[in-house]
Amino acid sequence: MPALEGKRVLVIEDTAENMRLFRAVLKLEGVEVLEAENAPVGIEIAARESPDLILMDIQMPEMDGLTATRLLRAEPKTAHIPIVAVTASVTEKDRNKTLEAGCDGHIPKPIDPSIFGQQLAGFLKEKADPVQ
Amino acid sequence: MDNTLTLQRGAASTQIEEPVNILLVDDRPENLLALEAILEPLGQNLVRAHSGQEALKHLLREDFAVILLDVQMPGIDGFETAALIKERDRTRHIPIIFVTAISKDERYIFQGYSAGAVDYISKPFNPDILKSKVSVFVELFKKNEQVKRQAGLLRLSEQREKERELEELERELERRHMAEIAESERRLARFKATLDATLDCVFIFDDQTLKFSYVNQGAVKQFGYSCEEFLDMTPLDLEPDFEEQTFRQMVAPLIAGEQASLTFQQAARRKDNSDLPVEVFLQYVSPQGNDSRFVAIMRDITERKRMEDSLILAKEQAERANLAKSEFISSISHELRTPLNAIIGFSKLLLNPRVGPLNEDQDLYVRDIVQSAEHLLQLINEILDLSKIEAGKLDLEVSAFSLIEVLDHSLTIVREKAKQKNLTITTNYSAKVQDLPPITADQRKVKQIMYNLLSNAVKFTPEGGAVTISAELAGVDEKICGRRKTKKTSRKGNAMGERRTIQTDPAVIVCVSDTGIGILPEHQDRVFSAFEQVDSSYTRQQQGTGLGLALTKRMVELHGGHMWLRSEVDEGSAFSFSLPLHTPGSRD
Numbered sequence: 001m002p003a004l005e006g007k008r009v010l011v012i013e014d015t016a017e018n019m020r021l022f023r024a025v026l027k028l029e030g031v032e033v034l035e036a037e038n039a040p041v042g043i044e045i046a047a048r049e050s051p052d053l054i055l056m057d058i059q060m061p062e063m064d065g066l067t068a069t070r071l072l073r074a075e076p077k078t079a080h081i082p083i084v085a086v087t088a089s090v091t092e093k094d095r096n097k098t099l100e101a102g103c104d105g106h107i108p109k110p111i112d113p114s115i116f117g118q119q120l121a122g123f124l125k126e127k128a129d130p131v132q
Numbered sequence: 133m134d135n136t137l138t139l140q141r142g143a144a145s146t147q148i149e150e151p152v153n154i155l156l157v158d159d160r161p162e163n164l165l166a167l168e169a170i171l172e173p174l175g176q177n178l179v180r181a182h183s184g185q186e187a188l189k190h191l192l193r194e195d196f197a198v199i200l201l202d203v204q205m206p207g208i209d210g211f212e213t214a215a216l217i218k219e220r221d222r223t224r225h226i227p228i229i230f231v232t233a234i235s236k237d238e239r240y241i242f243q244g245y246s247a248g249a250v251d252y253i254s255k256p257f258n259p260d261i262l263k264s265k266v267s268v269f270v271e272l273f274k275k276n277e278q279v280k281r282q283a284g285l286l287r288l289s290e291q292r293e294k295e296r297e298l299e300e301l302e303r304e305l306e307r308r309h310m311a312e313i314a315e316s317e318r319r320l321a322r323f324k325a326t327l328d329a330t331l332d333c334v335f336i337f338d339d340q341t342l343k344f345s346y347v348n349q350g351a352v353k354q355f356g357y358s359c360e361e362f363l364d365m366t367p368l369d370l371e372p373d374f375e376e377q378t379f380r381q382m383v384a385p386l387i388a389g390e391q392a393s394l395t396f397q398q399a400a401r402r403k404d405n406s407d408l409p410v411e412v413f414l415q416y417v418s419p420q421g422n423d424s425r426f427v428a429i430m431r432d433i434t435e436r437k438r439m440e441d442s443l444i445l446a447k448e449q450a451e452r453a454n455l456a457k458s459e460f461i462s463s464i465s466h467e468l469r470t471p472l473n474a475i476i477g478f479s480k481l482l483l484n485p486r487v488g489p490l491n492e493d494q495d496l497y498v499r500d501i502v503q504s505a506e507h508l509l510q511l512i513n514e515i516l517d518l519s520k521i522e523a524g525k526l527d528l529e530v531s532a533f534s535l536i537e538v539l540d541h542s543l544t545i546v547r548e549k550a551k552q553k554n555l556t557i558t559t560n561y562s563a564k565v566q567d568l569p570p571i572t573a574d575q576r577k578v579k580q581i582m583y584n585l586l587s588n589a590v591k592f593t594p595e596g597g598a599v600t601i602s603a604e605l606a607g608v609d610e611k612i613c614g615r616r617k618t619k620k621t622s623r624k625g626n627a628m629g630e631r632r633t634i635q636t637d638p639a640v641i642v643c644v645s646d647t648g649i650g651i652l653p654e655h656q657d658r659v660f661s662a663f664e665q666v667d668s669s670y671t672r673q674q675q676g677t678g679l680g681l682a683l684t685k686r687m688v689e690l691h692g693g694h695m696w697l698r699s700e701v702d703e704g705s706a707f708s709f710s711l712p713l714h715t716p717g718s719r720d
């Protein structure tokens with residue numbers, strides 16, 4: 001399993017406290033955190049910075065995470081980046097919607113900081129294999 | 133003389149004036165003349181005969197009141213003639229007076245009487261005596277005739293009486309017949325009045341022309357057409373939805389006798405073009421295979437329709453409300469999770485030694501925050517699941533898996549907590565269950581069911597107790613959970629009769645038993661209800677949500693299984709559930 005350490009992860013999250021939590025947890029894992037407080041900004045950063053992984057909140061004002069994911073998938077520069085939905089929308093239906101929109105994984109909120117790094121690393125690996 | 137007069141008066145009184153015949157028989161004309169001279173004054177019809185033969189000839193033709201018969205005659209003498217007269221039925225009764233010149237010899241007299249004479253007169257005879265004797269017989273004859281005639285009259289009057297009675301009877305019958313006709317007319321009128329008074333519309337129409345032959349007043353009132361107008365109309369004029377062809381197609385099964393009646397709902401049209409929602413009951417009547425016609429009864433169902441509409445509306449409102457509730461709960465769940473993410477996330481982060489270190493008290497307090505927040509999270513999850521089940525939205529994701537593996541896995545989740553309380557955990561799987569091929573069910577939900585039951589068992593069992601998981605095949609392995617099942621069936625057999633049918637299907641029965649505090653009998657029925665825990669103070673102490681068992685039971689039922697409980701206070705509880713070996717695929 002590839003380590004998260006040294007990887008660049010973009011977090012698209014509109015709630016400040018949650019953003020701070022992701023930042024704290026990811027920093028403990030040695031991750032370089034890129035932050036976007038809404039989807040349009042996140043898409044812009046993703047295209048510019050080409051991060052190793054994107055954490056996507058789903059329910060956000062302006063543009064929701066599903067739309068943002070579709071746009072990222074449609075854009076060649078960002079189409080390959082693993083996207084993990086981290087969301088409070090936890091029903092089976094919601095989960096399926098995120099996967100249909102193009103997310104690689106779905107982690108329900110609230111997260112467990114003690115296993116969160118491991119969960120994310122799994123997606124890095126999954127994405128890395130087919131590319132090689 | 134007096135005698136004769138009396139007799140004549142008697143005759144006159146009976147109004148028989150016609151002379152009667154008297155036969156005079158003598159071979160000597162002078163004797164005949166003498167007799168005639170004597171009897172002339174009687175005014176009767178004197179018939180002479182000169183011989184026995186001639187006398188017999190007269191007797192053949194006519195009736196006689198009396199015969200004066202000469203004894204000594206050539207050819208057939210008087211006695212022989214009398215004998216012949218007596219031989220014949222018609223003449224036997226005619227009185228014969230022998231007239232003789234011979235003598236008053238006893239021998240002759242005796243012979244005469246034996247030959248049938250009623251009297252005997254010797255020549256020369258006293259004319260008055262002769263006349264008197266003859267008139268006695270004439271009178272007797274007349275009396276006889278009178279009696280005969282009166283008898284005839286009597287018969288006639290009897291006959292007339294009978295005829296009168298017969299006529300009376302006929303008149304009575306006629307009267308009764310008329311009364312019956314009047315009564316049936318009254319009944320018919322009453323029937324018609326009743327039919328007219330009914331609010332339902334009654335129509336009779338021809339099966340060929342479809343024209344109405346009868347409509348009741350209900351139809352007249354309801355539709356606004358007069359009776360006369362109706363008689364020139366057909367049902368098609370009242371039911372704009374029907375083409376004649378479709379109508380005839382529709383009634384064809386009635387005519388063919390394939391169907392006894394047709395019932396349908398429809399919007400009928402009144403004369404003023406307004407619509408009338410009706411239920412139509414249509415019958416084809418063919419009493420003796422002829423005179424066939426249709427009878428239609430239409431009922432105004434405006435009120436019923438309104439009731440139905442309001443019921444449908446109420447149901448839709450209830451469904452919308454239910455949906456709104458689910459959406460509300462789903463939205464609440466989302467809204468609560470977002471802050472919980474920060475609470476649990478940061479609290480756990482604080483416990484990370486790389487973030488800390490916290491002093492002992494701080495560590496304890498943060499752990500309390502984590503525990504409380506996780507309890508809140510569990511509550512949210514269970515409310516969400518319950519709401520989904522109640523809205524019929526919780527679908528099963530069915531796959532094939534090994535039941536034993538899932539049971540064992542669920543044990544690993546609670547093993548740590550059990551160890552902390554020093555509990556003994558044992559498994560008791562029957563041989564049939566151990567050899568069981570993969571079952572088809574929702575693996576995640578079966579895990580959740582097991583997790584809920586096991587964490588309850590661990591939670592409510594005091595230090596050093598025991599928790600046992602057993603599994604058996606329903607109907608095959610009676611020994612492990614059989615006692616429990618039997619007890620349950622006998623106690624709840626009627627109320628939960630369905631279970632028996634479930635259990636005859638191939639199913640596994642899983643039982644989680646503990647040596648915990650147990651549940652009072654009066655509380656046992658409530659443990660599966662949402663938001664009910666046996667003791668609310670206990671809830672707080674043990675951090676139960678009160679939803680776990682309700683949810684668990686519903687998840688079992690989603691699989692087509694059942695859940696039940698056996699418990700003794702201070703001895704422990706055993707929760708069992710049946711799980712069909714093959715659950716059909718998820719519903720939509």
